[in-house]
Amino acid sequence: xxxxxxxxLFSTMSGAxxxxxxxxGLGLPVVTGGLAFGYFxxxxxxxxxxxxxxxxxxGHPERAMKAFKQWRSSWLxxxxxxxxxxLVVMAIYGAGLVFFGTRIGLLGTIGAxxxxxxxxxxxxxxxxxxTVPRWNNTTTPxxxxxxxxxxxxxxxxxxxxxxxxLILAAAxxxxxxxxxxxxxxxxxxTLATATGLGARGEVRxxxxxxxxxxxxxxxxxxxxxxxxxxxxxxIALILMIAVPLALVLLGQSFxxxxxxxxxxxxxxxxxxxxxxAQAEHVVGLYYGKR
Amino acid sequence: MTTLxxxxxxxxxxxxxxxxxxxxxxxxxxxxxxxxxxxxAPLSDQDPYxxxxxxxxxxxxxxxxxxxxxxxxxxxxxxxxxxxxxxxxCVTVCPTGASYKRVEDGIVxxxxxxxxxxxxxxWACPYGAREMDxxxxxxxxxxxxxxxxxxxxxxxxxxxxxxxxxxxxxxRHFGDFADPDSNVSQLTAQRGGMDLMPEMGTKPxxxxxxxxxxxxxxxxxxxxxxPFLEPITEAPxxxxxxxxxxxDAMPGGPKGGSN
Numbered sequence: 001x002x003x004x005x006x007x008x009l010f011s012t013m014s015g016a017x018x019x020x021x022x023x024x025g026l027g028l029p030v031v032t033g034g035l036a037f038g039y040f041x042x043x044x045x046x047x048x049x050x051x052x053x054x055x056x057x058x059g060h061p062e063r064a065m066k067a068f069k070q071w072r073s074s075w076l077x078x079x080x081x082x083x084x085x086x087l088v089v090m091a092i093y094g095a096g097l098v099f100f101g102t103r104i105g106l107l108g109t110i111g112a113x114x115x116x117x118x119x120x121x122x123x124x125x126x127x128x129x130x131t132v133p134r135w136n137n138t139t140t141p142x143x144x145x146x147x148x149x150x151x152x153x154x155x156x157x158x159x160x161x162x163x164x165x166l167i168l169a170a171a172x173x174x175x176x177x178x179x180x181x182x183x184x185x186x187x188x189x190t191l192a193t194a195t196g197l198g199a200r201g202e203v204r205x206x207x208x209x210x211x212x213x214x215x216x217x218x219x220x221x222x223x224x225x226x227x228x229x230x231x232x233x234x235i236a237l238i239l240m241i242a243v244p245l246a247l248v249l250l251g252q253s254f255x256x257x258x259x260x261x262x263x264x265x266x267x268x269x270x271x272x273x274x275x276x277a278q279a280e281h282v283v284g285l286y287y288g289k290r
Numbered sequence: 291m292t293t294l295x296x297x298x299x300x301x302x303x304x305x306x307x308x309x310x311x312x313x314x315x316x317x318x319x320x321x322x323x324x325x326x327x328x329x330x331a332p333l334s335d336q337d338p339y340x341x342x343x344x345x346x347x348x349x350x351x352x353x354x355x356x357x358x359x360x361x362x363x364x365x366x367x368x369x370x371x372x373x374x375x376x377x378x379x380c381v382t383v384c385p386t387g388a389s390y391k392r393v394e395d396g397i398v399x400x401x402x403x404x405x406x407x408x409x410x411x412x413w414a415c416p417y418g419a420r421e422m423d424x425x426x427x428x429x430x431x432x433x434x435x436x437x438x439x440x441x442x443x444x445x446x447x448x449x450x451x452x453x454x455x456x457x458x459x460x461x462r463h464f465g466d467f468a469d470p471d472s473n474v475s476q477l478t479a480q481r482g483g484m485d486l487m488p489e490m491g492t493k494p495x496x497x498x499x500x501x502x503x504x505x506x507x508x509x510x511x512x513x514x515x516x517p518f519l520e521p522i523t524e525a526p527x528x529x530x531x532x533x534x535x536x537x538d539a540m541p542g543g544p545k546g547g548s549n
Contacts, residue, residue, distance in 0.1 A: 059407015
């Protein structure tokens with residue numbers, strides 16, 4: 001799959017942003033006044049910034065409002081609704097903390113659930129896509145959610161949660177990679193089933209429809225960077241998990257947490273780039289590619 | 291509305307005969323022509339006369355080689371367009387309701403003025419039937435020529451999809467699969483019409499007719515007089531025969547000792 005920078009930026013930023021919002025909603029930590037403003041400003045910057053980035057990959061961003069309509073069937077629609085609901089609830093909750101110094105616990109809990117719900121619905125947009133076997137399994141939401149929660153704990157400065165959650169996130173990410181590497185082969189979809197001609201003999205793509213490239217090949221058969229996948233996976237794990245772990249264990253002052261969070265986000269960005277770049281869409285089979 | 295209808299009154303679709311298709315691409319051209327000049331946004335081209343031309347097509351013809359175990363290889367031309375699936379995954383993922391499957395005839399369409407160009411429907415389609423137009427930034431797909439098949443301004447024989455109308459080999463057939471007596475239902479039954487990627491659970495309406503079996507029993511069907519024909523020796527004679535022997539005798543040849 002083509003790794004669109006806007007979509008990768010969206011999933012990295014809003015994942016961390018909604019993670020932080022969830023922790024704030026749960027009162028981890030309980031902050032008020034100016035400090036609360038700082039936390040909420042960061043969370044909204046990431047969450048809303050990510051959502052705005054995601055509209056850049058739309059062909060017609062001016063029609064984005066229409067996307068809230070089809071929640072009955074569409075995970076993308078559900079994500080939009082969940083995100084707006086989370087942002088509105090958390091804004092009211094945040095206003096209570098910042099301006100009135102009062103914490104409305106119930107509102108915070110609802111906001112936290114909606115925030116996790118947003119990241120879950122994001123992950124389901126990918127998980128539901130049967131044509132990309134690497135995504136079409138439970139390791140995808142497990143990976144998205146565990147990274148969101150770990151990132152939220154890190155940004156919230158809740159080190160005692162961040163350490164085990166980062167380890168859990170690493171396990172979920174590695175699980176997604178290992179499972180994903182076998183997914184296409186195990187899906188049973190091959191050029192033989194794609195053409196229905198498999199029973200007659202070995203099928204080989206002889207000639208593509210056009211000599212040049214097309215939308216399908218650009219969007220779904222992205223092969224650049226796959227050969228560096230292992231190196232990028234190691235880099236992603238180091239930046240996303242190992243460096244933040246080392247930093248928060250070394251010290252828990254603002255500068256250590258901030259550096260750990262930046263390293264974590266760069267690592268997540270790298271892992272998400274791979275999430276797209278390594279994903280094989282079955283339409284590639286028609287072109288004799290994967 | 292992007293939830294799928296539980297059933298449709300009719301199931302309009304195509305039968306594509308892989309035995310008959312000659313791979314001329316006439317259907318590709320007529321489709322591009324009709325759908326550029328009529329319904330919806332035109333199918334644009336980018337850099338059409340330059341070094342790297344690309345463009346939007348609703349129908350593309352692949353060619354595949356099949357190598358049976360004990361027979362000569364076969365070349366199969368393979369036109370591919372939207373299969374108007376009964377369980378169309380492209381429809382349910384649409385966040386705006388721009389993609390829909392019609393209850394009256396089962397055609398899967400895109401309402402282009404509602405399309406936000408997110409591309410998710412193209413991700414969901416296993417067949418590569420949907421392409422985002424690079425100029426209009428909306429999703430394009432086969433409409434089954436919905437503006438031809440009901441168009442009373444056209445002579446009756448033209449009221450079928452442009453690809454079917456133009457096919458010089460008669461490899462494409464249009465009809466209603468809900469009617470067991472229709473031409474397409476009959477063809478599917480007679481020739482073992484098949485689904486593409488059935489494991490995806492999309493329940494395609496369009497069916498593909500597999501190529502008819504080719505003569506493969508060459509040994510059994512050799513002419514009974516063949517043994518009486520003068521045997522053809524394959525050993526070279528004359529100068530070539532001498533050269534063959536001389537080269538064989540040299541070191542490195544089959545009789546030339548060790549390499």
